[in-house]
Amino acid sequence: MLGDAITRFLHVFSGIMWIGLLYYFNFVNVDAMKLATAAGEQGPISKYVVPRALFFFRWAAVATWLLGAGLLATEQAGPGGLNPFLAAFGLQGPLAPIGIGAWLGTIMIINVWGPIWQNQKKILGIVPATDEQKARARRVAFLASRVNTMLSIPMLWFMVTGPHQSIYH
């Protein structure tokens, strides 16, 4: 029981860090970088802020997903005694709402470690890239980040309301 509470707390804690940093990038950093670049002052942000923010962003996503998967696995069994993790991802009966949230979170973490991180490595110079490749990487990483911001809204809705079945009857 205490273990479940601690897992739930850590899931929410890491989730706030993940989505909080996603919102930092989208609500603050995109426009701040445009202004800083126009003023020729983008260097310190790229060098000192973005790599640190991306580190916590990526690993908070992993922690959130793993802790959430652990919580799902210990839910009450799904319809017909189905494993609750499988029932949620199979969108079965009462576990369908949290399952939709889990699917959205899964798509988002794939986006974090795939398009966002792989392209950020080119933008930040962690892997070599030409100016043309960097420009393309900027556009792909930006759109992937915006997709995650869009998906975070229904994801949060279903994470928060999933356990409250009366909303869905």
Next chain:
Amino acid sequence: MKNPLDSLWGTVVCGVLLTVVFYFAAVALVGHGVS
């Protein structure tokens, strides 16, 4: 047509609309579940 994801508020509006669509999908899924 302009990509709504290029605008921050376009992104938020798309997210809210998706939430509404998924909500009705969830209502249908919960209603059709075997228990």
